[in-house]
Amino acid sequence: MLDESPKRFDRIVAILIQLQSKKIVKAQELADRFDCSLRTIYRDIRTLEASGVPIYSEAGVGYALMEGYRLPPVMFTREEVSSFIAAEKLMQKFTDPSLGSHYASAMYKLKSVLRNTDKDWVSNIESRVVMQTAEPMFNDNSPNTLAVLFEGIAEKKQILLSYKTYETDAITQRNIEPVGVFHDNNNWYFLGYCHLRQDYRQFRTDRIQGIRKTDYDFTIEHDALETYLTKTETCPTTKVRILIDKKIARYLSTEKKYHGFVSEKEIDGKIEMTFMCRDIDSGFPRWFLMFGDHATILEPESLKTRTLELLEINRQRLL
Numbered sequence: 001m002l003d004e005s006p007k008r009f010d011r012i013v014a015i016l017i018q019l020q021s022k023k024i025v026k027a028q029e030l031a032d033r034f035d036c037s038l039r040t041i042y043r044d045i046r047t048l049e050a051s052g053v054p055i056y057s058e059a060g061v062g063y064a065l066m067e068g069y070r071l072p073p074v075m076f077t078r079e080e081v082s083s084f085i086a087a088e089k090l091m092q093k094f095t096d097p098s099l100g101s102h103y104a105s106a107m108y109k110l111k112s113v114l115r116n117t118d119k120d121w122v123s124n125i126e127s128r129v130v131m132q133t134a135e136p137m138f139n140d141n142s143p144n145t146l147a148v149l150f151e152g153i154a155e156k157k158q159i160l161l162s163y164k165t166y167e168t169d170a171i172t173q174r175n176i177e178p179v180g181v182f183h184d185n186n187n188w189y190f191l192g193y194c195h196l197r198q199d200y201r202q203f204r205t206d207r208i209q210g211i212r213k214t215d216y217d218f219t220i221e222h223d224a225l226e227t228y229l230t231k232t233e234t235c236p237t238t239k240v241r242i243l244i245d246k247k248i249a250r251y252l253s254t255e256k257k258y259h260g261f262v263s264e265k266e267i268d269g270k271i272e273m274t275f276m277c278r279d280i281d282s283g284f285p286r287w288f289l290m291f292g293d294h295a296t297i298l299e300p301e302s303l304k305t306r307t308l309e310l311l312e313i314n315r316q317r318l319l
Contacts, residue, residue, distance in 0.1 A: 011036070012044050016053065019065050026062040076110070078121055084110060085125050093131040094183070096205075098144035137188050142208045149190050149211075152178045156218040158195075162210035163203060171209055172196065177218045180225025185258050191228055193220055200228055237276040240284060240303060244271050244295040252291070259284050272298070285310055 011034050018033070019025055030041045045063060049055050054066035076084075084107065091103040111119060138145050152159045161174045176192040179200070183189070188205040237260060244252075249264070249271040260276040277284045280300075285307040288295065297304045 008044070012047055015041075015044055016048060019055070019063060024062040024064050029062075076114070078118055081110070081114065081118065081122055082125055085122060085129060088126075089129050089131045094137065094188075096138045096143055096145045096147065098147040099150070102147070136206060137186075138205050139208055142205075142211050145205050145208055145211055146181065146188070148213055149178050149181055152213050153180065155213075158214045158216040158218065159192075160210075160212050160214050161203070161208060164207045164209055166204075166207065175214070175216065176201075176203075177220060177222065179222045179228060182225065182229070191225060193222065237278050238280045238300060238303075240275040240277045240280065240300065241298040242273050242275075242288065242295050243267070243298055244273060244291065246271050248291050248294040249273070255287065259287060281306060 014034070015030055018030065027038055027041045027045075031038050034041075045055060045057070054069050056064045056066055088103065088107050091100050095103070111122065114122065148159060151157070156177075158175050158177050161176050162171055163174060164171050174197075175195040177195075178190055178192040181188065181190045189202055190205070191200060191202050193199070194201040240260075246266070246269055252273075256273065256275075260278060262274045262276055264271050264273045266272075275284070280303055285303060288297070288303075288307060289310060292307070297307065
């Protein structure tokens, strides 16, 4: 029979680390992470308790370490540290300067506990990892956007936002209850309840001209961020089908999902793509024109008409 003691030991240590990282940890959460049964988790928890680790448990809630119990930091493996290096490079390019500086400080502390041989190993990797961004994700007038949003979300405090709208370039002042932050289509966004509009709104970080946390508490108990993002995906859509050259279709794999891509199939050497599109008047036809000389619109007729209108406008400007 295979001796799984080393594997079990690693799992028990990892459970202890996870208990230190969160206030409450559910047994099912541990079982999902380690791909084992609840019975195995219960057994491992009893092993930790027998070893003197003070674990508090409550049926239907989860496990927690007794207040004040802590172990010294666990040494990181080279592989774990290399993942931090990748994260550090991402933080340098894809977050605001304030949050990036906090992460850099944390990385100095992390590197300080490494063995000298591992420090050299990490240094060799650092100099050969580069992240590049196409456009600025934050306004220079608001260098601490993400840091303020995180504070507002954690402390359930409203933020005062100066925001430049896309349509008019007008700057408005709004009191917002931030619900969550997400990254999509090469931009950072946050969703929050806007007291000016009396509804939930989505904001892009590069249009934020100023942001600060206020002393005002949230007035609403908000659902999880995923709940509101799912709702935005249920707005009215139009079915679109296009037929595109196979050699061109492969270059659309990244962008097609932003236009409501549903499915595709091969027909006589070409690719038929189906979309459920939310912006058939502007977004989709303009995107289609980028590769329109290699594609055909199958439906709807309104999309054909709108695409021809855009082509005629462009033709008139070239005369």
